[in-house]
Amino acid sequence: MASIQQTPNGPVLVLKESALQQKGRDAQKNNIMAAKLVADLVRTSLGPRGLDKMLVDSIGDVTITNDGATILKEIDVQHPAAKMMVEISKTIDNEVGDGTTSSVVFAGALLEKAEQLLAKDVHSSVIIEGYQAAQEKVMELLSQIAKKVEPTDEESLLKIATTSMQSKLISEDSGILAKLVVDAVLRVAEKKGEKYVVDLDNIKVEKKAGSSIQATELVKGIVLDKEVVHSGMPTKIEKAKIALLNAALEVEKTEMSAEIRITDPTQMQMFLEEENRMLKSMVDKLQRVGANVLICQKGIDDIAQHYLAKYGILSVRRVKESDMTKLAKASGGRITTNLDDMTDKDLGHAELVHQKKVESDKWVFIEGCKNPKSVSILVRGGSQRVVDEVDRSLHDALMVVKDVIEKPAIVAGGGAPEAYLASQLKEWSDNFEGREQLAIRKYAEALEVIPLTIAENAGMDPIDTMATLRARQSNGRKWAGINAKEGKIDDMLSLNIVEPVAVKEQISKSATEAACMILRIDDVIAVSGKK
16 A cells, blocks of 8 residues: 555655555564564474474475574575564574574564563563663673583583584484584684684585495595596505695696697697697696695696606696685695795695595595694485485584684573573562563563473473473572473483573574564565556
């Protein structure tokens, strides 16, 4: 409906006739409904007993996952308020990795509670102020209850990685995979001043269907999904000296168009011999600096391949730039763009470079690098769907280990911190006069949705469970949470179910910001493309 204002001089048309406008309470209701539907969509996939979703795209590709960010990324959300919920999960995924489902469920709960207050004529500005005050208190309480750990303490990091995998398909194999994840992150962690910094780009994850999840391995070096270029070359080199070349081993063409006129067959022969000699001199330079492995970012001419094979130099061509950078970090070599400038100091080193068959493909493994600052994880699994889900789970695990190394503080999992924060917020809300107190209480109730959902998904009675949990929390047992595996209330810290404080903080911040943004909207104007 176009926005029309009647005046003494006739109607004034502000918007196009094709524009749709929703105002006030209707606009708020619609936005809250859309956001709640998104939260309901992922709610059943929260916790260790959460269920998976099967997503089929327009071309028939199937994705099976219980990762909140992946579910919301794969479905095509149209409503603008629902898109905000999708953005929260993306932010959480990029910033801290884990907690994508929790953040969306929590944001949905905040809006549901806000809707109850709006129905009682509490103004949205008052609700927003209450929510923001509650969120600041949550950050303060989290820093008080957080348990400090050593950033390189392997035992704590293993607990963190294992917990993040408990709600995934790979929970049965979490012990093996957690060790791989922690080992990989500690190898690429760098100390800067007093703190550690982890760049996960230095961990290359290669996927290949086949074998089983237990066959997933950590390679202290790089795996290249390429094969040796010439059958006459060696496929295994020990004590490798690796030349990293960002230039083609081919005779270069001139920049401008040029032609060579040949009047005599002998000239033709001389021309070919000169080309041959140029390529041989390139390979000779490589041999002179002592390289026995060549990793080339560009092409290698057939004649150059022949000479490389003759000298016993294992060669790989057309390697991605990102892999070249990782190789330089892993082997300690330097990427050279000009062969004339290459010296033996530019060579990288590895214990072993060999070609190995992975299923039906031949891949080159560069292993045993000394103090590698870049490593690879080769993910295996029974089918492509399984491999993809293992890859997503490993991403979450790598991220949470990185979070703890960069901010070494943890809390228990299983909804324990949320239940504790909810009870503390309810007490704290009594300090406020007026309607803001109601908003803070609703924020506390929304926090309880996390343990409640974990219990529901585990088949536990939600009312009895929450009553028992509140009783335990009020008796000072702040780490009491939902043991979904055994269907009872337990001390989550003693069960080694721990999560990074950074994840909890990010969930609280992102969900509160999204809920407040949706509550601020009181007018939705949708302009269609029609003239």
